[in-house]
Amino acid sequence: MTSNNNNNNFNNNTTSIADKIGYWASQEQYSMLDLLKFVIEAERKGFSDCMTSDHFHPWWHDGGYGNFTWVWMSAAAERTKKMRFLTGVTAAIYRYNPGIIAQAFASLDVLYPGRIGLGIGSGEAMNEVPVGFEWCPANIRLERTKEAIQIIKDLWKRPDAFTATNNVNQSIDKDGFVTFQGQYFKIKNARLYTPPQTKIPLYMAAVGEEATKTAAIFTDGLITVSTPDKSKKILDNFDKHARDHDKDLNTMEKIGKPKISYHKDYDEAFKSSGFWRATSLKNAFDLDVSDPRELEEKARKEVSDEKLKESTIIVTSIEDCIKPIEEYFKAGFTRIYVQSTSPNELDFIEEFSKKVISYFESTIN
Numbered sequence: 001m002t003s004n005n006n007n008n009n010f011n012n013n014t015t016s017i018a019d020k021i022g023y024w025a026s027q028e029q030y031s032m033l034d035l036l037k038f039v040i041e042a043e044r045k046g047f048s049d050c051m052t053s054d055h056f057h058p059w060w061h062d063g064g065y066g067n068f069t070w071v072w073m074s075a076a077a078e079r080t081k082k083m084r085f086l087t088g089v090t091a092a093i094y095r096y097n098p099g100i101i102a103q104a105f106a107s108l109d110v111l112y113p114g115r116i117g118l119g120i121g122s123g124e125a126m127n128e129v130p131v132g133f134e135w136c137p138a139n140i141r142l143e144r145t146k147e148a149i150q151i152i153k154d155l156w157k158r159p160d161a162f163t164a165t166n167n168v169n170q171s172i173d174k175d176g177f178v179t180f181q182g183q184y185f186k187i188k189n190a191r192l193y194t195p196p197q198t199k200i201p202l203y204m205a206a207v208g209e210e211a212t213k214t215a216a217i218f219t220d221g222l223i224t225v226s227t228p229d230k231s232k233k234i235l236d237n238f239d240k241h242a243r244d245h246d247k248d249l250n251t252m253e254k255i256g257k258p259k260i261s262y263h264k265d266y267d268e269a270f271k272s273s274g275f276w277r278a279t280s281l282k283n284a285f286d287l288d289v290s291d292p293r294e295l296e297e298k299a300r301k302e303v304s305d306e307k308l309k310e311s312t313i314i315v316t317s318i319e320d321c322i323k324p325i326e327e328y329f330k331a332g333f334t335r336i337y338v339q340s341t342s343p344n345e346l347d348f349i350e351e352f353s354k355k356v357i358s359y360f361e362s363t364i365n
Helices: 032-044 069-079 098-111 125-131 138-155 209-218 232-244 266-280 292-302 305-311 318-331 345-361
Strands: 021-025 049-052 084-087 116-121 170-172 178-181 186-190 202-205 221-223 253-256 259-262 313-315 335-340
Touching (some): 021 032, 032 345, 069 098, 098 186, 116 138, 209 221, 209 232, 259 266, 259 345, 266 292, 313 318, 318 335
Parallel strands (some): 021 049, 049 084, 084 116, 202 221, 221 253, 259 335
16 A cells, blocks of 8 residues: 655654654665664654665674665655655665666656655675776765766656756656766657656755855755764855755755664663764775775774764763754754664663654754
8 A cells, every 4th residue: 555645745844843853764784674673763753754765785793784765765754654765865876776776766656655755875895886887086976976976857757847948968858758967877769758746855964165066056965974973064065055955955955864872871872873883984985895895894993982872972872862952953954864773772762752852852943
C-alpha cells in the first residue's frame, strides 16, 4: 500500500522547533532491518523527518554495513505513515548517473508524494573508487555536481510545466525532452515518463566556499557538518549568494547534523562513538582512501580520543542534549537531524523523545 498523503511536504515554516528536529538513520552502522525498527519507533515517538546516509562502503570496517539506501527508503516509507525521508547525501559524480537519480527519486515521490527529498554532494572516495572510478580533485567533483543538479532539475519538470528552452549547453523541447551537453555529463532527448508528483526538495552538502555558493544558487538549501561555533562564515556565505540570486531565504533550509552518543555509563557512550572515528580524520571527505580497513587503521593512529570527543555530544543524561541543540538554532540552522551512535538506539529514541522533543514542543518560534 502506498501513501496518498500529499500535504506532508518538506518546509521550514513550521510553528514548533520540535518539527525541525529529525532523526538520522546510519546505513553504515546498522542493518537494514534494525534501521526499519528504529525509524518506525522514531515516528511513533514523535519524529516526523528522517535523513539517511547513501554509501557504498562504510567509514569503519569492523561491524560496518553497506545498505543500498534507495531500496531501504522505499521499505521505510511503506512501513511508516507520514515520515519524510531525505538522503544525506547522494553523490552524483560517478557511480550514480544524474538521469538515474532523477528517475529513482521521481518514482519514490510517486509512491510517497511529498515525503521524499534528495540531498546531493560531491562524494567520498570510499563510495566511488571501489566500483571502478578514479578519485578526482575537489574542484572537478564540484563541477560534476553542478552539472548533475541541472540535469536532475530539468528532468523533474512536470509535463504541465514544460517550457521550451534552448541554451548553449542545455535545451528542453516542447514535449519535455531534455538535452544537456556538459563537460562531464551528457544526456540526449531524455524525459521522465513517470515524473514526480510533487516538488522534490533538493539540498546540497557543503563546507567550502565554492560548494556553499553552489548550494545557494542551484538548490533549496544547505546541508553542513559544521558545528554551531564554526558555522557563521558558511551560513553567511550561503545567505549572501542566495540573496544575490534573488532566492527567498524564508523557504531555504540550513541543515545541521549533531552526532550524539547517550548512555548512563559515560565509558559505554564514548566507546560507541568510536565507530565514527574516521570521520574526524584531517580532510576526511577528500581523502583518497576507499578501503574501510585502511580508514579504520588510519583513524586509530591519527584520531585521538580527545578529538573524537570534540566531534560527538557524549551524554549520560539525555537532557544534556538540549543546550547543544539550541545552539544550532541560535547559530541560524533551520533544521537538524540528530545522528545517534548510542549503545542502545531504541533507548536513545525513547529518552530523546520523552525529554528532549517534549522540551522543544513547548518552545515556539
